[in-house]
Amino acid sequence: MTNIKTIVAVSKSIDALKASEELQKQLNHPDIDFVLFYCSAVYQLDELAAAMTKCFKNIDIVGCTTAGEFTRGGCEQKSIAAIGFSSKYFTINAKQVESMENFDIVDAQNTINELTEKCRLKEFAPIKENSFLLTLIDGLSTKEEQFLQALNSATGGIPHFGGSAGDD
Template sequence: MTKIKTITALSSLSDARLASEEIHRQLNHDDIGFILFYCSSAYSLPTLALSMQALFDNIKVAGCTTAGEISCAGDQQHSIVAIGFSTNYFSISAELIESMAGFDLLDAQKTINRLSEQCSSKALTPIKNNTFLLTLLDGLSFEEEHFLASLNSAAAGIPHSGGSAGGDDNLSNTHVYYNGQFYQQAAVVIMVSTLCPFEVFNCHHIKRATEKLVVTKVDAHSRTVYELNAEPAALEYARLLNLEVKDLGPTVFSLNPLAVKVGGEYYIRSIQKVNETDLSLTFYCAVDIGIVLTAVEMDDILHSLSAKLMELSERYGKPELVLACDCVLRRLEIEHKNLNTQIQALNSEYKIAGFNSYGEHINGIHLNQTFTGVYIAGGANE
């Protein structure tokens, strides 16, 4: 068999069992020691879980549901994208946290220690400088910020990327997968030690800040803002855009985001939905009383990502793989602006594989409307 580093597989078959069998055929290589997959929540998840477990019974498998899948063939929907990692280049360990609620620094430290021991036992390369973390979290858990902060403190500088599981239908049905079963309110933490050069990175396309809005009434736990500037939140946001509340929806949210300023940088806090009964706004990320949300003007979404990937390729050479978590609202913007063909070309050129998420993770921070990823160098297989 040809020596490989990674293999990326894609199936658009609608039947869960047939799709998983197609993924298995594409990933059928003796060197594969770990599989990461992203799937549409439109599949029968119990059927998919059973089939994946039976087909890959001797390989550890982790994954999550999505708000869209990303492959070298372009952005997908109602499909499965999977990546197989060779044991010759990657030492990978993974652990399921069945409930993110109450996950504290001690839990995080124990998790990191166990993952490190498992990676070290495979002895490909020293853990310290050749390792990154991937996180897959339930995207409707409301626990991401606390979980990621605890994990990042325990990780002691290990770079970290990831995404929150998405769903295809009405902001529901989000799951993570670990060794034969889908879970809700759960997390999968993956440690990857590799011989390949890599860089964890993120990219957004904020151009400049405009008007400021103060959160004056909120339920922080549910991330629901009732008032902005002491006015009903949806009314105030609609006023900002010169729109009616009835005109607000996902595409409007994607094109007109709000952001918070932290350490001199703006981070988007994307709106998830309007609650028509009380004109409140529910967000994908944490919001709290008194924070200032700033309306931001967006730059060219394609140029910002292309420039970042070009910069990485100049530094590391041709990619073996770019593992991607890209916000679902960025996907909506791409579709609204008819940029699918250009994105497909970019995905193909840089070997991008991943999913559209309900939130992105970078070094302990939970973000929205961002592309986060791991650029894994390697180029042609040796």
């Protein structure tokens, strides 16, 4: 097998299982251990989650809805765009924050500690100089600023970017 860092994939099928199978086929490489995806809001998210879990066994998957998916072919609609990351080059950890309602500095520090622990164990490189924090936030929550303020206060200077999930 070839040595890869990342692989990108896209499916234009609106059937959740077929789309997940197409993505899995395109991202199929033994070194891929994390997949980040952006999908149209036309998908039934519970069906898509079940299909992705079925197709990507033992691989962490994180994603959100969008108002357009960017691919090599340009901006798509009613599709899923994904990228798979090689464990030989990346250490990626993810956490879902169940509620932003009362998320405070203590929650933020605990979250950052949990996320960085896996990175420390792998010891690729110093975390602060070689890391970033990506957030995908519920765009309808109206709690983005409060959440981000608490989270940013706990990052210790780790660069942070992201966005609010959108709908078509």
